Amino acid sequence: MNPMPLLRGEGLGKTYVTPVLSGVSFDLYAGEVLALTGENGAGKSTLSKIIAGLTEPTTGRLMLGETPYAPASRHEAERLGVRMVLQELGLVSTLTVAENLLLDHLPSRSGFIRRNELNELARRQMATIGLDYIDPRTPVGELGVGHQQMVEIARNLVGDCRLLILDEPTATLTSREIEHLFTQIAALKARGVGIIYISHRLDELAQIADRVMVLRDGRHIDTRPMPEMTQDDIVRLMVGRDVREELDRPRRPAGKEVLSVRGLSRGKAVQDVSLSLHAGEVLGVAGLVGAGRTELLRLIYGADHADAGDIFLDGSSTPAHISSPVSAVRQGIGLVTEDRKAQGLLLTQSIRVNTTLANMAAVFRKGWWQPASERQQVGALRDTLAIKAYSIEQPVGELSGGNQQKVIFARWLHRDCKVLLLDEPTRGVDIGARADIYAQMDKLAAAGKGLLMVSSDLRELMSVCDRIAVMSAGRLVSIFERGQWTQHNLLEAAFSGYLGTGNAQPEAGSQH
Amino acid sequence: MSDMTSKSVSPGFRSTLRGALGNYIGLVIALVAMVALFGSLSEYFFSVSTFVTIANDIPAIAIMAVGMTYVLIIAGIDLSVGSVMALAAAVAGIAMVQWQWPLYLAIFVAMGVGLLAGALNGIISVAWCLPAFIVTLGMLEIARGSAYIATGSRTQYIGGAIEWLSSPMLGGVSPAFIMAIAIVIGAHLVLTRSVFGRYMIGIGTNEEAMRLAGVDPRPIKVAVYAILGLMAGLAGIIQASRLEAADPNAGIGAELVVIASVVIGGTSLMGGRGSVISTFFGVLVISVLEAGLAQVGASEPTKRIITGCVIIVAVILDMYRERRRNRRS
The missing domain is CATH 3.40.50.300 (P-loop containing nucleotide triphosphate hydrolases)
Structure with a gap:
């Protein structure tokens, strides 16, 4: 391992209302895959957003090579070769694959796009991640979610890339696409790119990570070489207690x-x-x-x-x-939908409103609201399901994925x-x-x-x-x-x- | 700790009051500032005639703004209110002048016309999944044209039979004004306290989530447009009582004043958020501005420029307020 890290974080912390990240230090070396893992809300996203310039740390500092690194924006981070593939797709669905890939430097002559050159560049770019079977002239909106994700990744490989952050990149990919992705990651490693790989999927980490760094409640718990860790070890570090999977329950x-x-x-x-x-x-x-x-x-x-x-x-x-x-x-009959944000929740509304949605009769008498009764019913469900929130009036959009899902469960429990x-x-x-x-x-x-x-x-x-x-x-x-x-x-x-x-x-x- | 205690005890009157003041304080400050400004600029501003002008201006716009608040909350829009108001007034005018109907029947007919137009807006946009913008733009033309046909493009003079609605009674306020206040309060209660209100907010936030939670959004959307139509019908009567006539040209551009009032009150055009009380303050801001600028002798073009600036600034301020609120929570 090189003595000089590509990126070094020292005592990084971020506080919104409460601290979400505190005193996290780490090194990332060129040509390695550092897996970043932890429960939702452990601070993985916050840490990666700080590195990618999407948010600024409250405390601590970053060193990129030998120079202090404090990107004010994603754009500035990208200029320095630090790129992040976001979980949410940042593609323009009405534009073609090629246009999306080269959006900020479309090849043009006096303002007019040079189509052939554009499509050829895009084709080459897609080929590097094994997606040469996709026509670069296809509008992105016509692709499946998995392919869109691959286009998003390809876009970040355009131009100079020294450090790449992948946030749950495989969540929507097929195994064939995952294979391509892993091949591509190996190629990037060989080029000396440092990669931060965020994932819950422990079997994937075993395949591609060199070291694994575990966060819990915004704190750095441990960083160790991957071969020294079993999946059970990682889970124990993430949760802080033993989680047993009952594979043979009656x-x-x-x-x-x-x-x-x-x-x-x-x-x-x-x-x-x-x-x-x-x-x-x-x-x-x-x-x-x-x-x-x-x-x-x-x-x-x-x-x-x-x-x-x-x-x-x-x-x-x-x-x-x-x-x-x-x-x-x-x-x-009740349904917990696959896409809870788009189909399940009223994100800007409170836990209370979301919980009682399917059973208004229980909290309204003759069409009029019974506030005390509703608060009591929702409070009880919140306790039953251990929903973590400062109040039942907190908008569900601010909750972690797990707590959002619990709110939907609460809704159907309320409906019975x-x-x-x-x-x-x-x-x-x-x-x-x-x-x-x-x-x-x-x-x-x-x-x-x-x-x-x-x-x-x-x-x-x-x-x-x-x-x-x-x-x-x-x-x-x-x-x-x-x-x-x-x-x-x-x-x-x-x-x-x-x-x-x-x-x-x-x-x-x-x-x- | 404090969370524990506040959870077990229902929030007290004081915190409710603080919440209410917090919601409206910006608008109240803006109003007071405007009144103070105009009062210092014109010695005639603090006079009975100004008060009467404002009080007369308010009811028709306020009543339509209440309905528009509902429409914007479900992430809709209705551009036809001004025309529907004119059509309702025209039909009422014909009924009273040519058929010699009594006032209460004319009110009934006007509201029926408004209800029908609003329900059509809702049914057409829901049944064919059309953008409300387009459907109500069509209704704007249809209703205006119908108003011209009904009146033969001539103003129908109704006279004293309808005038009392807008004439000051005891204390100087008109029956129309009292009606508007009652509607604002009633609509506020429906929005914050009824199943219907909860469903409106839900539909404006995420219609698909509502559908999959087992709530059919379609009848609720139709009802919301129908309510606004009904309000436009009532506003038509009030407008006619101010003029003592049914003018087929009345209410041209009124939809924009109505939408502006609602937006100044902080209701989101994206749906899911809004308040009837705030809308009422928005109406007050617009009419105080209108009357004040007239008092200080601003020309019509100047008035329009200033009003336009106030609308934009109000929305920018509201955006900051919302951001601060989100950060606090």
């Missing part, structure tokens, strides 16, 4: 049928799916991205309309009429649904909050609710569910009982629908 006793789906179809996305869900069980739905899992939940919830098939509730022999989410909720549809309920949720959410699901099952849970994390499904249904290419291919499944046979089933067609799009989460 199956929950299942009661009577609460939901039954017969022959449900919608186009090619969902084809002839039948399953039944019982009171007191958690039924997992595994599958690759695009297998039709989210679409299935939306059909059951009435958010989309089925071409064919019936839904039966409470073991009734007459099909339930679920024409919209309104009627689904009225009949006791008998069937809860969960779409990736722990995506972007840190390990501590995840444990709280699993515990809550356990309680709901114990209280006789039926839970239908979609997840891309097979380990999660295997630890939480009583049965796992596997979807592949729109069809439900098999249902495994607890004890019958292995990671291998679940994955095999998930791929089965794509065999021979050559268009399998395996996703990140299935690769554990």
